[in-house]
Amino acid sequence: MKLRTLHWIILILIAGFSGYYFGITKVGVEWKNYKPQISAINKEPPATGLRTVDFSPFWIVWDKLQVSYYDKTVIDPQKLLNGAISGMVESLGDPYTVYLPPVQNNSFKEGMAGQFQGIGAELGMRDKQIIVVAPLAGSPAEKAGIKIGDAILKVNDANIAGWTLAQAVEKIRGPKGTEVSLLIVHKDESESRVIKISRDTITVKSVVGWVKSIKDIEGVKLADAQKDKGIVYIRLSQFGDNTNQEFLDLTNKIFQDMKTHGNVKGIVFDLRNNPGGYLTDATFVASEFLPKGTLVVTQDSGSQQTPMQAQRDGLLLTPKLVVLINKGSASASEIVAGALRDHKRAKLIGDVSFGKGTIQAAEDLGGGSGLHVTIAKWLTPSGTWVHGKGLTPDITVAFDEKDPSHDVQLEKAIETLLQ
Numbered sequence: 564m565k566l567r568t569l570h571w572i573i574l575i576l577i578a579g580f581s582g583y584y585f586g587i588t589k590v591g592v593e594w595k596n597y598k599p600q601i602s603a604i605n606k607e608p609p610a611t612g613l614r615t616v617d618f619s620p621f622w623i624v625w626d627k628l629q630v631s632y633y634d635k636t637v638i639d640p641q642k643l644l645n646g647a648i649s650g651m652v653e654s655l656g657d658p659y660t661v662y663l664p665p666v667q668n669n670s671f672k673e674g675m676a677g678q679f680q681g682i683g684a685e686l687g688m689r690d691k692q693i694i695v696v697a698p699l700a701g702s703p704a705e706k707a708g709i710k711i712g713d714a715i716l717k718v719n720d721a722n723i724a725g726w727t728l729a730q731a732v733e734k735i736r737g738p739k740g741t742e743v744s745l746l747i748v749h750k751d752e753s754e755s756r757v758i759k760i761s762r763d764t765i766t767v768k769s770v771v772g773w774v775k776s777i778k779d780i781e782g783v784k785l786a787d788a789q790k791d792k793g794i795v796y797i798r799l800s801q802f803g804d805n806t807n808q809e810f811l812d813l814t815n816k817i818f819q820d821m822k823t824h825g826n827v828k829g830i831v832f833d834l835r836n837n838p839g840g841y842l843t844d845a846t847f848v849a850s851e852f853l854p855k856g857t858l859v860v861t862q863d864s865g866s867q868q869t870p871m872q873a874q875r876d877g878l879l880l881t882p883k884l885v886v887l888i889n890k891g892s893a894s895a896s897e898i899v900a901g902a903l904r905d906h907k908r909a910k911l912i913g914d915v916s917f918g919k920g921t922i923q924a925a926e927d928l929g930g931g932s933g934l935h936v937t938i939a940k941w942l943t944p945s946g947t948w949v950h951g952k953g954l955t956p957d958i959t960v961a962f963d964e965k966d967p968s969h970d971v972q973l974e975k976a977i978e979t980l981l982q
Contacts, residue, residue: 665931667729675803681736683765693731696891697836707760712750770809772797774820782970793827802840802895807847818878829883829980839894849899851877859902864939884909885976893917901943911956913972920950
């Protein structure tokens with residue numbers, strides 16, 4: 564739904580009416596003794612949501628800021644509006660229902676499209692602190708020394724305590740060739756350090772994979788007797804705009820490569836640090852490993868449950884399968900992992916996943932801004948809601964922080980396929 568354009572003053576009223584816009588002809592607002600003058604471009608009332616509300620405190624505060632605040636140069640009506648809308652949305656207490664001003668909304672869309680300008684690091688929140696979930700391979704962030712688990716304290720000398728994740732992403736991203744300075748603390752260290760990074764254009768393929776003999780896999784140490792056996796590895800980093808086609812292209816190639824190799828023992832499906840994405844993509848990807856018609860996930864809106872099933876004939880229905888997950892595996896990646904385990908198609912290996920069990924609808928509001936609204940929760944085929952708990956792996960293996968070049972989780976996955 565795209566909202567009609569209103570004069571910015573009338574838009575401020577959105578903050579009191581749960582995201583709906585309205586005209587002045589049928590508004591049931593109790594103004595009391597404070598009556599601002601309003602000029603409306605569009606007087607069509609909303610279909611629902613009208614209530615009697617005392618809006619005078621809002622307008623009193625608005626007026627006091629305009630009259631009394633000492634530095635008039637920083638009073639920006641659009642920022643006041645964005646702040647009012649953001650505060651209204653945040654009052655729900657749901658971190659996944661968010662209002663995105665134009666810059667942040669554009670950054671989100673760029674990320675889902677797989678190309679953006681920045682440093683190439685996936686960020687997250689831990690204990691109200693901005694941390695690096697993972698630097699992208701070959702990115703400016705990785706080359707500059709940014710590591711998994713780094714805590715970011717400042718961006719260009721600005722203390723970021725209290726910032727939202729969206730605010731941090733907005734300030735760290737920027738045009739190619741420009742520089743950003745980060746004050747960071749490496750995990751398990753106490754002293755902070757400044758790292759300067761030159762931004763670049765980051766292109767992220769959501770799917771990579773290969774068929775290799777074990778002896779050719781970096782970071783894996785197994786007995787010589789096993790090294791000539793083949794393994795399929797598929798890494799899915801997000802469920803974005805291009806994921807379905809990229810995944811289909813890769814699995815078609817892998818299906819042919821498996822025939823060529825001739826000694827493949829199974830598939831490692833790597834969903835570590837995959838923050839999720841489109842729900843329909845999760846169903847599409849799961850369909851590669853589950854028979855057509857198999858239940859993948861159930862949407863539960865409170866009033867009704869909607870099952871989503873595998874909709875196509877996959878090529879990888881029979882090879883032995885293990886799935887890698889960790890604390891960065893969330894949302895759509897948890898949907899896929901949960902479905903594969905519930906149907907006894909795969910074992911899960913690694914760390915407990917993130918635990919995001921809700922579904923959001925993304926809407927453009929006009930003028931570049933956007934709104935993400937939680938519309939339902941999702942359940943695994945067995946009826947499990949992972950929200951706040953995550954998926955507990957069948958085999959728990961902690962990542963080796965002291966020697967990240969030795970991928971003990973991948974090694975355990977391959978050992979499991981060889982059993």
